[in-house]
Amino acid sequence: MFVTYKENKVLNLNKTDYETPSLFLGQKGGLFDTINKADPRLMDLFRKLRAQDWDEFEFDFTSCNLEFKTCPKDVHDILKISLGWLWEADTIASRSISAITAPYVTFDGLSRYWSRVADNENLHAATYSEILRNSFDNTDAIIKEILAVKENIARLGAVSEVLEETYTKGHQYALGLVENDQDLYNTIYMFCIAMLCLERLQFTVSFSAVFAIVQSKQFIPIGEAVRKIFKDEFENHVVGIKTILEIESKTLRGNIARSSLEPKITMLIGEVTKAEKANAEFIFTGRELVGLDQEAMCKFIDYTSQDVYDFLGLQLPFERMKVTPLKYMDNWINVDNSQSSPQEARDSNYLLGAVVNNLKGDLGIEGL
Numbered sequence: 001m002f003v004t005y006k007e008n009k010v011l012n013l014n015k016t017d018y019e020t021p022s023l024f025l026g027q028k029g030g031l032f033d034t035i036n037k038a039d040p041r042l043m044d045l046f047r048k049l050r051a052q053d054w055d056e057f058e059f060d061f062t063s064c065n066l067e068f069k070t071c072p073k074d075v076h077d078i079l080k081i082s083l084g085w086l087w088e089a090d091t092i093a094s095r096s097i098s099a100i101t102a103p104y105v106t107f108d109g110l111s112r113y114w115s116r117v118a119d120n121e122n123l124h125a126a127t128y129s130e131i132l133r134n135s136f137d138n139t140d141a142i143i144k145e146i147l148a149v150k151e152n153i154a155r156l157g158a159v160s161e162v163l164e165e166t167y168t169k170g171h172q173y174a175l176g177l178v179e180n181d182q183d184l185y186n187t188i189y190m191f192c193i194a195m196l197c198l199e200r201l202q203f204t205v206s207f208s209a210v211f212a213i214v215q216s217k218q219f220i221p222i223g224e225a226v227r228k229i230f231k232d233e234f235e236n237h238v239v240g241i242k243t244i245l246e247i248e249s250k251t252l253r254g255n256i257a258r259s260s261l262e263p264k265i266t267m268l269i270g271e272v273t274k275a276e277k278a279n280a281e282f283i284f285t286g287r288e289l290v291g292l293d294q295e296a297m298c299k300f301i302d303y304t305s306q307d308v309y310d311f312l313g314l315q316l317p318f319e320r321m322k323v324t325p326l327k328y329m330d331n332w333i334n335v336d337n338s339q340s341s342p343q344e345a346r347d348s349n350y351l352l353g354a355v356v357n358n359l360k361g362d363l364g365i366e367g368l
Helices: 040-051 062-070 073-101 107-137 139-147 150-156 157-173 183-215 219-246 252-262 262-284 294-311 327-333
Strands: none
Touching: 040 107, 040 219, 040 252, 040 327, 062 073, 062 107, 062 139, 062 219, 073 107, 073 150, 073 183, 073 219, 073 262, 107 139, 107 219, 107 262, 139 157, 150 183, 150 262, 157 183, 157 262, 183 252, 183 262, 183 294, 219 252, 219 327, 262 294
16 A cells, blocks of 8 residues: 655754755755754854853852842942843844844854854743842832833834834745745845844944943852853854854855845944944943943944954945954853953853864954
8 A cells, every 4th residue: 555645834844955055945844954054153063052051040140130239320220221132132032033033044054053142042031031130129119120221222223123014025935925925035035134133233232231230249149140141142152143044145045035135134234333323322321330331332233233244245334443443342241251250250161061163263253
């Protein structure tokens, strides 16, 4: 007796591109394939992220409760605002990567890597939640207080629009309502650009405010936790999205998207940069920090955005900055260069395995 198979949307029995799969919008997935090594870089990043896994409960934030009660009001407000935005942004990132991109992704290596990144973003969001849960007595009110900061929501406006469009078109495609054409590909390409702006530019700027406070030996446990998050974002997530864009730059669809979308890409980076500078003005209106002010943060925003412009081969809209305006940030980029004594923070720097990373130099992120 012979069994007749009908078309299967979960397992493509007729897949023929195992040796040359497309990251996006290629043939639907067949068997999960580790036999053919189309591009090993994404799996290298997957293994590295898995090897440096950690947990939100590694840190004791109870001392931060008293510090929030006794620190200057400006420090209290700026740190709370910054942590609140990071909590919101990582929440969005954790829900965006797998859920939004699933209809587009047709390469097992990318699917596996992005699933790991999504889990890592969940960890980051959970860590911010734990920080704020332990730092304030009235935990019932903290979510409302964080969401009430409309300026934080506005920061995510430009990126959120791209994510929402990607979500809508992806589900339309899954339901057979739109064609697999260049326009649909352009949507997932812009998603990658938006994630680069979020990961490389917006997260880094918020970290600068947190580390300016921790640099003065305040809120050490928060600094150690955010340092771990910074390592994940800077050394893996940013490298990952750049790797994806590099792979796509070698495809016909990728080249068409890069060329046709250049005005839209430039506009998005400009809108994100503008939002970051508006946030700097909001943070420092009537507030002060030792070691950081609005002017320095705005210069750092431009300095950080240079990497995005340069990677995409776009012309800078300002004069190039050769030296970082915030030298203290160099102290935080390497999670192993701990500035804390064992009494100040528990050592949480470990790997579950060992993976060689040789991508940093290639992708131009040697420094901030």
